[in-house]
Amino acid sequence: MDKIVYSKDRKNLTDKILSISVMFPITILSIQYLILNYFNILGSNNGSIVQQISKSIVGLLFLVTLPKMLKRNWILFLFTYVTAIGLFLFNYIFFNQNTEILQMLIFQFYFMSLPCFIYSYSIDDTEILLSVMNKVSIIVFIVGVVISILVFTNRITIDSYSMSLSYYMLLPIIVFLNSFLKNMRLLTFTQIIISLIIILSLGSRGPLICIGFFIVSYLINNRVKLNYKSILIYPILLSLVIIIFIKFDDILSYTYRMFLQLGIRSRTLQMLMEKGLYLSGRETLYSTILDQIKQNPLLGIGIGGDRLYVGSYVHNIFLELLSHFGIIFGSIIIVFLFYLCYRMIKLKSKNDSNFMLMWISMGIIPLLVSGSYLIEFNFWIFLGLALKALKKDKNLKIKDIK
Structure with missing residues (x-):
């Protein structure tokens, strides 16, 4: 009996460590935002140093907790990184005009986005993750209130x-x-x-x-x-x-x-x-990328190609995927995302369904009007949690049949 309790405690501790790792980036980013604006160093050399320190802290936490994750999902880790490296190499060869952009994406994609995906998939108990989310929400809320007070009192601009x-x-x-x-x-x-x-x-x-x-x-x-x-x-x-x-x-x-x-x-x-x-100029971005999709329907313009033509990401995940992977493969990915969202809403457990609605709202919906799937860690957290939820839901249905 003691061994069972000890094993459960170790499992819960691992889930808590993985949950903290997954939610840590937003905590650091919000605090970083406060520091950059309070000391008015956004865009300066000192600001760049603060941002590098923040990234290093997040990366260090992922590195420290890596053994915990590997014990659960080393196969997923290996498969994910081999696939991602192969995909980037393919784009280096066939879309060499995007080389500089791909290099700029490497750190964020490989050391932030992909770890968020693998670590979130490795969490077995989402109640523990929800508990961590509640605590992180309070921290981010307090940071937001402090920033607002400083703005309202003209202490920062x-x-x-x-x-x-x-x-x-x-x-x-x-x-x-x-x-x-x-x-x-x-x-x-x-x-x-x-x-x-x-x-x-x-x-x-x-x-x-x-x-x-x-x-x-x-x-x-x-x-x-x-x-x-x-x-x-x-x-x-x-x-x-x-x-x-x-x-x-x-x-x-x-x-x-x-x-x-x-x-x-x-x-x-x-x-x-x-x-x-009013689309804040997004209509111009959309029009430019749609033209590129029409001109390159089969393979698209490569990962990060939208940055080359509009100067930034296109602010719409559907257009971004179609431009990066072409109409055929891009459409397949989009259909899969729709399917994933639908299945999350239809999960057998209502608590799990409600939990995943939160992550659809934070990980998918924002990408309809802003951000890029390549560097938005909420999107990758959603993917990891959603695939794990599908597996859990399938096991529940098998148990009900038996």
Whole structure:
């Protein structure tokens, strides 16, 4: 009996170590963002040093915990890196115009993205990961609040908006929403409102899409349980939604004026008040890459090729995949991602399904309007967790049949 308990404790400890490793990058990045802006060294030599130190700390943690991961999934580790190296070599040979871009991607892809994928797949108990996510969310939330206070009191300045800050705040607000929709606690609701204010005042629009997706998909995926809390709170929330829908323009205008009085010119609110859809120049990026896809339908323009033609990533995962791998292989990958998301929603365990909805909201939805699948570690965490969830779900169904 003691051996069984000891074995379980060791397994839980390994899951906790792997979970901390997976969630550590966002913790470091948010703190790094605070340091860079507080000391006003973003873009300077000192800023580059801070960024290199941050990357080194994350890489060191992955390296220290590597033996734990290898004991569980050394075959996956070997297969993943051999495949990735082969893919990059193929692109070096056949798309040599992308050589410089590929070299720039190597560190982020091989030492951040791929470890996030393998380490997240190696986690057996997602409840332990969720517990770590809750703690990390509190840290990132506090960092976000501190940054906001410093901005509001003119201690630090940022550009007209900060995409980085808003996406850092996406983790805590999704975690808080997941908790609130289950337990309906006032403290959690307050944390959600504060996070939302930070995103609206200082951030970009992208996270709002992710938040909306999570709320709608969660409510659809879960039947409302009637208890004293839901009977009291849901009608209030429904009334608020109706009021917001009817008075949306007035609420936006009032909120925008309120931020102006605080010295904050919210770019997000400005764009929401504009009539029609404003893509912030993305339509030009999309048009350029679509032309390249049409000209190179079979093999595309290679990994990172979009950077060569538009100066950065294309801000849409579908166009990025089609341009990198061509229409045939790109479409296969896109269909697989749709299938993976669908299966995550249909998992046998409702808790697992809700958990994966969080990661769809953080790992897939943001890539529809921003970021690049190559360097966004939330995307690779989602992939690892999703493939592991498929395996777990299949085992549950086999047990039910037996």
